[in-house]
Amino acid sequence: MDDPPATRQPAPGGLALVQDFVNSTELPGGWDELADVALTASWLRAHGFELTPDEAQRRRIVETRENLRTVLGVNSGQPLPEAAAARLGKLLDAASVHPAVGAEGVRLASPSLGADGFLAAILTALLESSITGTFRRLKVCRSDSCQWTFYDSSKNGCGAWCSMRVCGARAKAKAYRERHRAGAESAVPGATAPA
């Protein structure tokens, strides 16, 4: 069983930035906090990155977000989307990172606080979470009308909806309605049954 929404926690550590990033737009066709350069600059500033990107950089950031969301489908049991995975790798390859040795060990850092620095932070968070195993719990809500990215903190790691009460219940109600409608239609006299 899925966990109730009250137990849905934001992703831990740097993965929270990844989660916020993918959730910077509401799908399908809702608001987009990265819709233009000014919006993107204020979103980046709110997340600690001081730079107004140009339009090319904004597009690269948005393309990264979209490919990232597609790739996150693997965490819900879908096969790896090869094209999106390859493209994401290419986009992240543009981020310049270098090893920074400190008291806690070695981490990857970027000299840039701009668009490159942001992509470097995303890359680092993805790398860390892949090693610690938290990456596979960052999931895209199964509901097509939601697609919200959530962190699955359930014990068995089998959560499929961002919020069971909203999305899970909605998905179940829809399935029920469809079954019910199919039943009602087949009961109409003279109705043509689908081949």
Ligand SMILES: [Zn+2]
């Ligand atoms: Zn949802």
